[in-house]
Amino acid sequence: MKHFFYLLGSGEYHYELFKKPLPIWNYWYLLLLPLCLAISIVYKAIRCESMRRVPREAIGLFVFIIVVMVAAAGALAALVNILD
Amino acid sequence: MSSQSSSSVPAPIVALATWVVPGSGYWLIGQRARALTVGITILSLFVLGLVIGGTKVVDLPPGVLSSPVNAVSQKPWFVGQILAGPITLLTASVGRSEDYFPSHSRVNEIGTLYTAVAGMLNLLAIIDAAYRAGHDGGAR
Numbered sequence: 001m002k003h004f005f006y007l008l009g010s011g012e013y014h015y016e017l018f019k020k021p022l023p024i025w026n027y028w029y030l031l032l033l034p035l036c037l038a039i040s041i042v043y044k045a046i047r048c049e050s051m052r053r054v055p056r057e058a059i060g061l062f063v064f065i066i067v068v069m070v071a072a073a074g075a076l077a078a079l080v081n082i083l084d
Numbered sequence: 085m086s087s088q089s090s091s092s093v094p095a096p097i098v099a100l101a102t103w104v105v106p107g108s109g110y111w112l113i114g115q116r117a118r119a120l121t122v123g124i125t126i127l128s129l130f131v132l133g134l135v136i137g138g139t140k141v142v143d144l145p146p147g148v149l150s151s152p153v154n155a156v157s158q159k160p161w162f163v164g165q166i167l168a169g170p171i172t173l174l175t176a177s178v179g180r181s182e183d184y185f186p187s188h189s190r191v192n193e194i195g196t197l198y199t200a201v202a203g204m205l206n207l208l209a210i211i212d213a214a215y216r217a218g219h220d221g222g223a224r
Contacts (some may be wrong), residue, residue, distance in 0.1 A: 021138045021187030021195070028190045031136065037200060038129040042122055042205045046212045051117040 035066045089171050095218035102210045106202075109213030122209045130202035136188050137195015139179035140186045142172055164200030167207045172199070 013023050022030065040062040043053045092184070093112045094210045102109030107123020110116070133141060142165055145155035156163055187195060 018134055018139045019183060020185045022136045022192040024136065025189070025191060028194060031194050031198075034132060035129070035201060038125050039201065039205065041125045042208065045118055045121045045125070046208055051121065054121065 010059050032069065033066070036069075040065065087115030093217055095214040097125075097218040098216040099210050102206065102213045103164045103167070106169060106209060109210065109217070113213065113217045117215070122205075126168065126202050126206050126209065127171075129205070130171065130199050133195045133198025133202065134175065136198060137187045137192050139175055139184045139200055141192060141195035142175040142179060144173070144176040161200045162197050164203040168199065168208075170204065172203070 014020070015023060037058075040058040041054070043057040044061060045051070048054050048057060089133040089141060098109035098112055101112055107119040107121070110119035111199075143159060143162070144202065145159040145162055148155040148162075186192070
């Protein structure tokens with residue numbers, strides 16, 4: 001993350017909101033988190049009868065998605081290593 | 085948190101309102117907490133996609149009115165993006181300016197993914213809001 005803030009703060013890359021892409025090419029995998037969180041919130045807001053249950057259930061779904069994605073990534077990495 | 089009022093708003097109006105402004109269909113049938121939760125989340129996801137990849141991640145396929153099937157087959161992700169509402173068309177028209185730089189590689193893919201997922205989540209909201217309006221008047 002140090003590199004990211006360095007790029008934003010230095011003159012090497014002039015980031016302009018909405019005009020230029022965000023310099024996150026080294027940390028793109030972290031963008032999985034807000035995407036999964038948004039999917040969890042909207043899905044549970046639609047599915048739950050009571051909105052009071054949404055925060056807890058959305059957090060549960062968010063953790064489940066992340067754990068499964070990490071497990072799938074680990075399994076695929078292991079498979080690639082075995083095949084190589 | 086959700087309001088328990090009944091509604092006489094027709095389901096097609098609720099569906100259209102949800103497409104125009106994500107979450108607004110729930111508001112029309114009296115479920116304001118659900119409306120704010122869904123609307124703010126979908127719009128935040130869409131805007132975050134634009135922040136990550138730049139405005140040019142939303143690119144209107146050429147000839148979308150004359151030959152829509154051919155145009156959409158070139159850029160199928162636009163189907164997902166347009167489901168987020170008129171904000172997609174506004175973004176596409178703004179992004180045509182030469183002041184906006186196209187992104188490439190992963191950053192472009194992630195920005196496109198965010199905007200398209202926002203649209204597909206809005207499709208879920210459209211279907212659900214219309215169903216609630218048609219079946220129980222938003223009493224759930």
